[in-house]
Amino acid sequence: MPLFYTQNINETTRLAVWHITEPEAFFNKIYIPRHEISHPHKRLQHLAGRFLLCLLDAAFPVNKIQLDGRRPYLPDNSYYFSISHCSDYAAAIVSRQFPVGIDVELVAEKLLRLEKKFLNEPEQLLIRRKKTNLTMVSQLTLLWSTKECMFKWYAKGNVDFRKDMAIKDYTLTGDAEGIASAHFGKEVDASCTTQFRFFDNLCLAWLAQPPH
Ligand SMILES: CC(C)(COP(=O)(O)OP(=O)(O)OC[C@H]1O[C@@H](n2cnc3c(N)ncnc32)[C@H](O)[C@@H]1OP(=O)(O)O)[C@@H](O)C(=O)NCCC(=O)NCCS
Structure with missing residues (x-):
């Protein structure tokens, strides 16, 4: 069961945790990384994180994400969001209202x-x-x-x-x-x-x- 936890914090703030059991091709339907990630498992974690953002809000503009060092952000600040991953798990939180952090x-x-x-x-x-x-x-x-x-x-x-x-x-x-x-x-x-x-x-x- 890949999606194993979701929580609606308020009307515009949600989080989810995903157990990664799928191949890359599953996540590539939603997002293809624009920078090279050579380690296959790190690439999979990265994809799962971006996938979760879109799962949490279908309108999330995942292809507009920019990086400040390793920190991802949206130039128009239309959403606050945060991503984390470890082992075969990825977690993400998205909010229209508040700055957020997840680990x-x-x-x-x-x-x-x-x-x-x-x-x-x-x-x-x-x-x-x-x-x-x-x-x-x-x-x-x-x-x-x-x-x-x-x-x-x-x-x-x-x-x-x-x-x-x-x-x-x-x-x-x-x-x-x-x-x-x-x-x-x-x-x-x-x-x-x-x-x-x-x-x-x-x-x-x-x-x-x-x-x-
Ligand atoms: C970079 C850091 C935020 C996350 O690194 P990590 O070990 O890969 O951990 P996570 O999997 O939880 O988080 C990775 C995600 O955090 C996000 N991220 C990376 N750098 C970030 C930053 N500076 N601010 C916010 N989010 C950040 C990214 O979304 C990344 O995933 P992605 O590359 O797939 O988009 C963290 O390790 C770090 O630098 N912490 C501070 C370390 C420190 O000062 N320690 C001193 C005490 S001993």
């Missing part, structure tokens, strides 16, 4: 070694004091994914994950979903409320809110 990550042990690179001291304390059913590696994945979606929401790049973002708390609101509250402090002071959801060993985080 999808596999829950992976490697984050146990990387914790200090992306969490500041208060966050390292928070994760140890937190009373939750989530494992340490799930919590780390959740916090990494949360910071990645905030990075994409901000869109201007050059963000220090330890200094410019501070996750204040995170709470499960259901069996596998929840919200995180955070502060984004580069150039601006913004309070962010991100959302997350686990699907087995996959973690999805997203943010859709007014600009900083």
